[in-house]
Amino acid sequence: MKTLEDLLSRRIYLGVTGLSRAGKTVFVTSLLHNLLRADPTTEESPLRGFDPFDEGRLVGAVLRHDANATVPEFPYRKAVDALTGESPQWPEPTRGISRIRADIRFKRAEGLGANAAAQFGMTEATLQLEIVDYPGEWLVDLPMLGQDFDSWSSTMVAQAQRGSRAELAREWLAFVSARAPGADHDEEWAEQAAALYTDYLHACNEARLRYLQPGRFLHPADLKGASVLRFCPLPNLGAKAPPGSLHAAFRGKFQDYQNKVVRAFFRKHFAGLDRQIVLVDTLTALNDGQEAFDDMSEALANILESFRHGKNSLLGWLMGRRISRVLFAATKADHVIRGDRLHLENLTRRMLHVLDEKNTIKTAADIDVASLASVRATRDTRRTDNGREILLGRRPGDIEDTPLEPGAIPLDFPPDWGALNYRYWDFQPLPDPGWRHGGFPTLRMPEIMNFLIGEDLR
Ligand SMILES: Nc1nc2c(ncn2[C@@H]2O[C@H](COP(=O)(O)OP(=O)(O)OP(=O)(O)O)[C@@H](O)[C@H]2O)c(=O)[nH]1
Numbered sequence: 001m002k003t004l005e006d007l008l009s010r011r012i013y014l015g016v017t018g019l020s021r022a023g024k025t026v027f028v029t030s031l032l033h034n035l036l037r038a039d040p041t042t043e044e045s046p047l048r049g050f051d052p053f054d055e056g057r058l059v060g061a062v063l064r065h066d067a068n069a070t071v072p073e074f075p076y077r078k079a080v081d082a083l084t085g086e087s088p089q090w091p092e093p094t095r096g097i098s099r100i101r102a103d104i105r106f107k108r109a110e111g112l113g114a115n116a117a118a119q120f121g122m123t124e125a126t127l128q129l130e131i132v133d134y135p136g137e138w139l140v141d142l143p144m145l146g147q148d149f150d151s152w153s154s155t156m157v158a159q160a161q162r163g164s165r166a167e168l169a170r171e172w173l174a175f176v177s178a179r180a181p182g183a184d185h186d187e188e189w190a191e192q193a194a195a196l197y198t199d200y201l202h203a204c205n206e207a208r209l210r211y212l213q214p215g216r217f218l219h220p221a222d223l224k225g226a227s228v229l230r231f232c233p234l235p236n237l238g239a240k241a242p243p244g245s246l247h248a249a250f251r252g253k254f255q256d257y258q259n260k261v262v263r264a265f266f267r268k269h270f271a272g273l274d275r276q277i278v279l280v281d282t283l284t285a286l287n288d289g290q291e292a293f294d295d296m297s298e299a300l301a302n303i304l305e306s307f308r309h310g311k312n313s314l315l316g317w318l319m320g321r322r323i324s325r326v327l328f329a330a331t332k333a334d335h336v337i338r339g340d341r342l343h344l345e346n347l348t349r350r351m352l353h354v355l356d357e358k359n360t361i362k363t364a365a366d367i368d369v370a371s372l373a374s375v376r377a378t379r380d381t382r383r384t385d386n387g388r389e390i391l392l393g394r395r396p397g398d399i400e401d402t403p404l405e406p407g408a409i410p411l412d413f414p415p416d417w418g419a420l421n422y423r424y425w426d427f428q429p430l431p432d433p434g435w436r437h438g439g440f441p442t443l444r445m446p447e448i449m450n451f452l453i454g455e456d457l458r
């Protein structure tokens with residue numbers, strides 16, 4: 001049942017998008033936690049810089065556990081417990097879909113509307129903020145919607161023959177090459193082929209590659225064991241797919257996967273998004289080297305291409321023509337020294353500019369790029385000998401804050417790999433009792449919140 005309050009409230013649906021390990025779950029946890037723990041009386045609040053908070057108009061926020069009865073709720077409590085426990089840890093990787101809604105109570109800003117509202121005694125209002133979290137692997141399926149089985153197959157087979165993938169794909173490729181695509185379909189063979197292909201995707205994932213399709217093969221969630229996952233790309237496809245052949249059967253499964261899995265997922269959870277934040281993990285990709293970096297860039301480029309708006313676009317029906325604001329955030333910015341955070345932002349901006357070849361994104365919405373740390377795990381300091389900026393943080397096993405030099409962020413895209421000296425340390429969240437009650441320290445989170453929901457809280 002909708003209450004009157006529900007009817008009068010504004011609802012904003014925020015999409016938090018990003019490849020696997022980009023920082024989605026940490027972002028959602030920090031955003032919610034800092035809103036829920038907002039305390040206007042403390043000087044040190046992590047929300048300082050968030051306009052409604054600074055203006056004293058943020059009344060408070062609550063989670064609404066009754067908002068999505070049929071979708072698992074985002075494990076907010078579990079994530080906060082992990083981050084603020086005795087030995088703090090990052091939350092676990094996401095294995096399925098979840099949603100959550102927070103109702104944010106605020107006082108209206110001065111202005112015409114506010115004066116009218118005040119006449120009816122409505123000086124306060126509620127913003128319903130709805131957020132969805134899902135495994136980043138599933139995002140990579142989006143570009144599959146624009147392909148048919150034959151072209152997808154040849155792209156995937158070519159990809160599997162490149163670089164370090166060739167070795168990882170050997171067993172699967174040998175297996176599927178041994179049977180002509182025109183041969184009769186055989187479900188047992190299909191199961192084996194899909195299993196070998198899944199092993200190959202897992203091996204790529206271990207090798208830090210990100211352009212891995214289909215994403216459900218890595219994290220099937222409720223589709224574990226389902227027959228729709230019993231296919232894979234096939235080499236040497238002829239022009240014809242005789243009825244009853246392997247080729248025809250796999251093509252059918254591919255179409256089922258497109259419609260019943262990918263399209264259904266994006267329709268259910270992405271249609272109607274009002275705002276979108278795309279998290280980009282530029283730093284670990286840099287650390288993982290050229291092949292991983294190029295692989296991430298290629299995945300992102302193809303995803304961006306699918307975001308295209310407009311009538312004839314692949315996803316016009318989906319990425320609601322409503323999305324008016326998209327923020328690209330380079331995450332984990334606490335992994336670079338203060339003087340380099342702007343460079344991280346610039347490198348990410350340049351990368352997106354190069355990837356967004358057709359200006360899909362640029363012409364579609366109000367775009368911004370920022371560097372972000374959702375939960376800051378380092379502190380800035382300087383070396384005592386030469387005064388150079390360094391970080392204080394804890395790697396796994398460190399029992400005290402340790403001075404570490406991450407090296408420099410390259411200024412160019414693509415980076416000059418020969419000259420790169422950036423190093424990503426595996427910083428753990430700090431044991432700070434203040435985090436549980438006062439919120440998480442961040443970098444740029446208040447500004448990012450201004451961009452995403454500031455206007456809606458006026
Ligand atoms: N230092 C630091 N590390 C972060 C931050 N955000 C994320 N990380 C690191 O990145 C890892 C992945 O973050 P998640 O939020 O789980 O990433 P995700 O996008 O939800 O990943 P999937 O669920 O696998 O799709 C974490 O385990 C941390 O190691 C941050 O703000 N600061």
Ligand SMILES: [Mg+2]
Pocket residue numbers: 024025026092093094133134135136
């Ligand atoms: Mg996650």
